[in-house]
Amino acid sequence: xxxxxxxxxxxxxxxxxxxxxxxxxxxxxxxxxxxxxxxxxxxxxxxxxxxxxxxxxxxxxxxxxxxxxxxxxxxxxxxxxxxxxxxxxxxxxxxxxxxxxxxxxxxxxxxxxxxxxxxxxxxxx
Numbered sequence: 816x817x818x819x820x821x822x823x824x825x826x827x828x829x830x831x832x833x834x835x836x837x838x839x840x841x842x843x844x845x846x847x848x849x850x851x852x853x854x855x856x857x858x859x860x861x862x863x864x865x866x867x868x869x870x871x872x873x874x875x876x877x878x879x880x881x882x883x884x885x886x887x888x889x890x891x892x893x894x895x896x897x898x899x900x901x902x903x904x905x906x907x908x909x910x911x912x913x914x915x916x917x918x919x920x921x922x923x924x925x926x927x928x929x930x931x932x933x934x935x936x937x938x939x940x
Contacts, residue, residue, distance in 0.1 A: 822854035822903035823929065825883055829906055830931045832877035833859045836870045838908070842920060843929035854903040855929055860914050864894040871897035871908045878904075 830841050838859040847854045859874075861867035868891065875885060878901055887900040896913045899906040907919060 825878060825881075825901055825904040826855050826857055826929060827932055828877050828881055829857055829874045829901075829904065830859075831933060832873040833857075833870050833906075833908070834933050836873045837861065837866055838870045840914070841931055841933075843931055844920075844923050844926040845929050846923060846926050848926065849923075853905055855905070856919070856923065856926075857904065857906045858914070858919055859906065859908045860911055861908060862911060864910060867897055867908050867910050868894040871899060871906075874906055874908070875899055 826843050830838075830843070833841060838861060840858070840860045842858045844856045844858070845854065846856050859870055861870050871888075871891060871894070875888065878899075879885060883901050885899060886902055888898065890897040895910045896917070897906075897908040899908070909917070
């Protein structure tokens with residue numbers, strides 16, 4: 816099991832990657848209390864199947880490039896809800912409709928929110 820600092824480092828990398836591909840409504844939840852094998856869930860919304868796939872691919876590429884190992888990936892072919900399991904960090908990239916329908920924020924509402932620090936981009940980049 817990785818340290819909580821590693822999970823938070825992965826979170827920041829994943830969040831930045833998601834934002835770079837147009838990911839919206841990023842929310843990170845500390846689920847370590849109810850789920851001892853996972854530290855953080857990152858929830859991201861894409862506005863189309865193509866956008867969901869691009870966000871998931873960018874997150875996956877960024878984390879692997881940083882030396883983190885992907886344990887599992889599910890849902891990539893449909894690109895309506897892609898789950899990326901990196902051990903202590905699990906990323907859920909949803910199409911807008913699936914995010915509302917499944918409501919993971921409601922299911923995990925008792926879990927504390929983890930702050931996400933996104934780097935500001937300069938106009939024209």
